[in-house]
Structures are given as structure tokens and as C-alpha cells.
Amino acid sequence: MSERKVKIRLGIDIGGTAIKAVALDSSLSILETYQTSSFAKQEGEEGVHRALKTVMERFQGFDVESAGIGCAGSVDHANGIVINSPNFAHWKNVGLRAWFTETFSVPCKIDNDANCAVVAEWKLGVARGYDYVVLLTLGTGVGGGLILAGEVYRGTHGAAAELGHFSIKADGKLCNCGNRGCFELYCSATTLRNQFPEHSAKQIIQRREQEPYKSAIASFIENLITGITSIANVFDPQLVVIGGGIMNGMGWALADIERSVKERAFPAIAKDIRVVSAEHANWAGALGAALL
Ligand SMILES: [Zn+2]
Numbered sequence: 001m002s003e004r005k006v007k008i009r010l011g012i013d014i015g016g017t018a019i020k021a022v023a024l025d026s027s028l029s030i031l032e033t034y035q036t037s038s039f040a041k042q043e044g045e046e047g048v049h050r051a052l053k054t055v056m057e058r059f060q061g062f063d064v065e066s067a068g069i070g071c072a073g074s075v076d077h078a079n080g081i082v083i084n085s086p087n088f089a090h091w092k093n094v095g096l097r098a099w100f101t102e103t104f105s106v107p108c109k110i111d112n113d114a115n116c117a118v119v120a121e122w123k124l125g126v127a128r129g130y131d132y133v134v135l136l137t138l139g140t141g142v143g144g145g146l147i148l149a150g151e152v153y154r155g156t157h158g159a160a161a162e163l164g165h166f167s168i169k170a171d172g173k174l175c176n177c178g179n180r181g182c183f184e185l186y187c188s189a190t191t192l193r194n195q196f197p198e199h200s201a202k203q204i205i206q207r208r209e210q211e212p213y214k215s216a217i218a219s220f221i222e223n224l225i226t227g228i229t230s231i232a233n234v235f236d237p238q239l240v241v242i243g244g245g246i247m248n249g250m251g252w253a254l255a256d257i258e259r260s261v262k263e264r265a266f267p268a269i270a271k272d273i274r275v276v277s278a279e280h281a282n283w284a285g286a287l288g289a290a291l292l
Contacts, residue, residue: 013070073091116285
């Protein structure tokens with residue numbers, strides 16, 4: 001007699017260096033997580049295809065009912081196409097959903113990784129029960145995700161919520177995206193590492209009581225407050241969720257950030273707004289992908 005396999009939703013997060021996957025059961029509990037060893041980015045699409053095959057082999061003991069894939073960059077969610085991705089310079093309009101569905105005979109949806117992360121926090125994390133949520137992930141760059149009126153907001157081309165790329169300095173540094181003074185140039189892990197290349201962002205934050213790190217972190221936080229206040233005034237959210245590697249070491253700053261945002265934002269917006277830390281950290285992308 002053949003044994004019946006457990007049905008799962010699989011969530012896959014294609015990062016710059018590895019692929020993470022999460023299996024959820026029908027009650028949305030995590031059954032298993034898996035991370036591939038690093039894959040060769042220069043192999044482009046083929047490298048990713050091979051890594052995805054490894055992921056599917058790993059979960060072959062389950063009945064994969066549906067899959068979701070999160071990927072950095074501009075993703076056309078409706079048509080299942082990765083328009084471009086900062087992790088894969090040569091990718092242009094990659095039909096990732098069609099490839100996945102044909103290869104594994106599993107229905108699949110794809111979305112931007114930060115959209116996946118905000119869905120994870122909204123359905124299974126700190127933003128549960130809220131209808132207006134902004135997520136910022138502070139990592140190598142700054143990613144953004146928006147829940148507006150109880151739905152993921154993707155814009156006309158699926159490319160909305162690039163919250164790392166609104167300008168906070170008109171005459172600021174030139175960004176890879178072509179704009180000047182983008183928020184992420186002043187508020188990402190890269191911002192801190194560029195100032196002190198001998199340390200990781202985590203090490204710099206650990207030295208926050210000593211100069212010159214103290215001043216660098218103070219200016220980082222000031223820029224973060226400037227950005228969040230503008231975002232708050234545009235979207236009038238109930239909750240601003242901050243995630244990304246840097247936040248692990250910066251929980252101490254959240255109360256001050258929230259207080260300053262409340263002082264500077266429009267009074268009606270400031271009244272109830274909260275600035276909180278993300279709950280799902282590094283697995284939010286994969287988790288949210290499973291919920292697509
Ligand atoms: Zn930019």
C-alpha cells in the first residue's frame with residue numbers, strides 16, 4: 001500500500017547567494033526549512049534552475065500542492081515574469097513561473113521578495129490584523145513592501161514599493177537606479193560598511209558607544225527617521241515594520257525612531273502610527289512566498 005504524502009505549500013526565496021525554502025502544512029505551520037549551499041550567480045538562469053531542482057528533490061517526501069517564489073527586483077506578479085533582478089545582472093523578462101510549473105507540474109506564483117516579506121508579517125507575523133502596513137528591509141540595499149486597504153499594493157507594472165529609491169537628498173550621491181540621493185544610499189548595511197570597510201555592519205553597530213561609529217550611526221538613524229516620516233505622510237500606515245539583517249542589532253533604537261516619526265509626521269497620521277521590528281527576519285521572504 002502506498003503511503004499518503006503530507007500536503008504542503010512550498011515557499012522559495014531566491015537570494016543573492018542562496019535559496020531558502022519553507023514547507024507549510026494546511027494550518028500554515030512550518031514543517032521544514034531548507035537552505036541551499038551557495039549557487040554560482042554567474043551561471044544565471046541555469047544555476048537558479050539547478051538550485052530549484054535541488055530544493056524540489058529535498059521536498060519530494062511531501063505532496064507539494066502549490067509553490068511561491070520570491071525574488072529581488074521588479075517582478076510581474078500577474079504574468080509570472082522576473083523583469084530584472086539586482087542579483088542577476090543579465091536577467092531580462094525571465095519566465096520563471098512558466099518554467100517552474102512545466103518542470104515540476106506544480107502551480108506556482110512569483111513576487112518581489114519584499115512583497116513576500118510583508119505578506120509573511122501580515123499573515124503570520126507582527127502585522128497580523130492590520131490593513132495598512134509598510135515594510136522596510138534594511139540589508140545590502142533597502143527593500144519595501146506595502147499592504148494598503150488590506151491588499152498587497154503592486155502598482156501598474158508590479159514594480160511599486162521601491163521604498164529604497166525615493167530620494168532624500170536632491171543633490172545626493174548617484175544611485176545604481178539612475179536617481180540621486182536614494183534613501184538606501186543612507187540607510188542600508190552598505191552605508192555603514194562603506195564608511196568603515198574593515199568592519200561588518202554588525203560590528204559597527206556593536207561599537208555604537210565609541211566615536212567615530214557613534215556619529216555615523218546617529219546620522220544613519222537620522223536619515224532613517226527622515227525617510228520613514230515621508231513614507232508615513234504618503235501612506236498613512238498603522239504600522240511600519242523594519243526588518244533586514246541590520247535590525248537584529250538595532251532594536252534599542254526603535255523607540256527613539258518611533259518617537260521622532262510621531263513628532264515630525266502629520267498629527268492625524270502620527271497619532272496611532274507604530275514602528276516595530278519584523279518578526280520573521282531571514283525567513284520572511286520564503287514564508288511570504290508560500291502564502292502567495
Ligand atoms: Zn536608487
